[in-house]
Amino acid sequence: MSNYHIKHLEEYFQVYRKSVREPENFWEEIAEEHFLWRKKWDKVLTWDFTKPEVKWFEGAQLNITENCLDRHLTTRGDKTAILFEPNNPEEPAEAISYRQLYERVNQMANILKAQGIQKGDRVCIYLPMIPELAISLLACARIGAIHSVVFAGFSSTALSTRINDSDCKLVLTSDGSYRGDKTIDLKGIVDEALESCPGVQTVLVTKRTGSDIQMKKGRDLWLQPLLNEASTFCEAESMGAEDPLFILYTSGSTGMPKGMVHTIAGYMVYTAYTFKNAFQYREPDVYWCTADIGWITGHSYIVYGPLANGATTLLFEGVPHYPDFGRFWNIIEKHKVNQFYTAPTAIRALAKQGTEVLEQYDLSSLKVLGSVGEPINEEAWHWYNDNVGKGKSPIIDSWWQTETGGIMITPIPYVTPTKPTYATLPFPGIQPVLMDETGEELKGNQVEGRLCIKFPWPSIARTIWGNHKRYKDTYFSTFKNMYFTGDGALRDEVGYYRITGRVDDVIIVSGHNLGTAPIEDAINEHPAVAESAIVGYPHDIKGNALYGYVILKDFGATRDRDNLRKEINQIITEQIGPIAKLDKIQFTQGLPKTRSGKIMRRILRKIACKETNDLGDTSTLLNPDVVQEIINEAL
Ligand code: WT7
Numbered sequence: 001m002s003n004y005h006i007k008h009l010e011e012y013f014q015v016y017r018k019s020v021r022e023p024e025n026f027w028e029e030i031a032e033e034h035f036l037w038r039k040k041w042d043k044v045l046t047w048d049f050t051k052p053e054v055k056w057f058e059g060a061q062l063n064i065t066e067n068c069l070d071r072h073l074t075t076r077g078d079k080t081a082i083l084f085e086p087n088n089p090e091e092p093a094e095a096i097s098y099r100q101l102y103e104r105v106n107q108m109a110n111i112l113k114a115q116g117i118q119k120g121d122r123v124c125i126y127l128p129m130i131p132e133l134a135i136s137l138l139a140c141a142r143i144g145a146i147h148s149v150v151f152a153g154f155s156s157t158a159l160s161t162r163i164n165d166s167d168c169k170l171v172l173t174s175d176g177s178y179r180g181d182k183t184i185d186l187k188g189i190v191d192e193a194l195e196s197c198p199g200v201q202t203v204l205v206t207k208r209t210g211s212d213i214q215m216k217k218g219r220d221l222w223l224q225p226l227l228n229e230a231s232t233f234c235e236a237e238s239m240g241a242e243d244p245l246f247i248l249y250t251s252g253s254t255g256m257p258k259g260m261v262h263t264i265a266g267y268m269v270y271t272a273y274t275f276k277n278a279f280q281y282r283e284p285d286v287y288w289c290t291a292d293i294g295w296i297t298g299h300s301y302i303v304y305g306p307l308a309n310g311a312t313t314l315l316f317e318g319v320p321h322y323p324d325f326g327r328f329w330n331i332i333e334k335h336k337v338n339q340f341y342t343a344p345t346a347i348r349a350l351a352k353q354g355t356e357v358l359e360q361y362d363l364s365s366l367k368v369l370g371s372v373g374e375p376i377n378e379e380a381w382h383w384y385n386d387n388v389g390k391g392k393s394p395i396i397d398s399w400w401q402t403e404t405g406g407i408m409i410t411p412i413p414y415v416t417p418t419k420p421t422y423a424t425l426p427f428p429g430i431q432p433v434l435m436d437e438t439g440e441e442l443k444g445n446q447v448e449g450r451l452c453i454k455f456p457w458p459s460i461a462r463t464i465w466g467n468h469k470r471y472k473d474t475y476f477s478t479f480k481n482m483y484f485t486g487d488g489a490l491r492d493e494v495g496y497y498r499i500t501g502r503v504d505d506v507i508i509v510s511g512h513n514l515g516t517a518p519i520e521d522a523i524n525e526h527p528a529v530a531e532s533a534i535v536g537y538p539h540d541i542k543g544n545a546l547y548g549y550v551i552l553k554d555f556g557a558t559r560d561r562d563n564l565r566k567e568i569n570q571i572i573t574e575q576i577g578p579i580a581k582l583d584k585i586q587f588t589q590g591l592p593k594t595r596s597g598k599i600m601r602r603i604l605r606k607i608a609c610k611e612t613n614d615l616g617d618t619s620t621l622l623n624p625d626v627v628q629e630i631i632n633e634a635l
Contacts, residue, residue, distance in 0.1 A: 151294025405459025528556025
């Protein structure tokens, strides 16, 4: 038997050593014993980080939905696959069994086929957190279509950019969505986006809110009547191991988001294996990840990882504060949740409420607590550990990225002793290294540098859709023969890793990965704005908040400042979404620039953080006087 399920620390080290010494044997054994293949591979791994090229299980044929659904039917047909908890607590929860999920996925797959969707076609999914969302991903995978989920909080401009970048033919959406006490006009956003998406032929609309919406003739179709007619069997397409499974966009250092491409077999093997171990999932545990399926966390650890393990995965439509701040605790009690995976920003918001609310609920079912998306500060870590876990549920602070597909560095609960704010040890198969600025590897312990990975793992993204050069430039050009994560990290005296934060132009706000460039581009669209620069500064709930420095054109200088601030945030909301709004906007005459014209963000960051005592070396600045001016007028 391969080491699929790690149970103690000794075993972890043993398994880890094997995964480094014989990576191909290691992954081959796991792939062989725990998954369903239509045809086995010819070669386990081909790789070259200079091209870069990575291929796992080449030559194999499979369908990921047969692994997530079909193979469970005999043993787990009646077991709950998805437990749906609606936004409104008065609305009953829905338990969807593996058999029902199988049938609903097959029906949806048949509808997509009937609309002309074929293997390799791109389908955009813009849906709220309702069962149809998970079903849509799987339906695409069933017929070999490539899904591109766009988080349903993104604006119409962000949506159309993503639809066009990957040439999606069809969009799946709903009439509206619920978010706490608000109803959002999702279909209206899609209509607006599609005005600039000539390639979209069909829009399939799920009824959720019953809102009065426009249906465009010849393009829009209601999903329910089609589902009622559709057959509950759809032959699964036989797919190549390296065929794309999905595209998922993440922010980058230019305005254009990066469509990260994940391929089928490696992604399946890695997300399933990490799910099993990182959460120590044992049947019949009820597992809950609070992320949205619109992010990688939801793809890997609400849908694919849990279902590949035959787990029960909870899908929550709502928000942590509706109808009150007890909602998460209420859901844990109601469904006897065993593993709970959330983000530091949510923990901080809930901690702010004190423990009174939480104490009204029975949280004794919890066995494992997870954190993901940004560094978890010490205070939040202890609050989570002491009050939610009552000191008996280990916290897994799991570090990973959209690009990595699955969890990379994390404690394994009940195996790895935890340490507040530390992601601790790499998963089997993951070989992290720390590099200094000159490109040298920092060996040994008690060092701090840039976090890279020196060997491929099965779920690494294979490319950026339509732009392999950008993929190479972004991840494989900073350090020779290494995947560069964009994060800084330190390794302590026992070899534990602590992620210290981004070292590039990405800012993580409430766990959302935001590039500075797209936000600056949006601000610069305002007719009165000449130039802008944004930086992050610490925020007690969001982790980071955004601080913008804006230079106005001459005619803008006489305008009302507060109105300008509102207008700028309005443009950001329209172009990207409300998550990218600025908390502070300072109007300034100039920005500190180097002689080559590069904005010195380091200085702007220090000013935003009110750390102006030590600004470091400013001698290379073209315009050093502007610094004092900015400090004097800082908010
Ligand atoms: C960036 C990736 C991983 C899924 C959600 C975010 C930051 C993520 C941690 C953690 C410190 C973390 C990193 C990373 N990050 N998890 N446990 N501790 N930082 O995916 O949007 O691609 O963002 O999130 O900076 O690079 P993403």
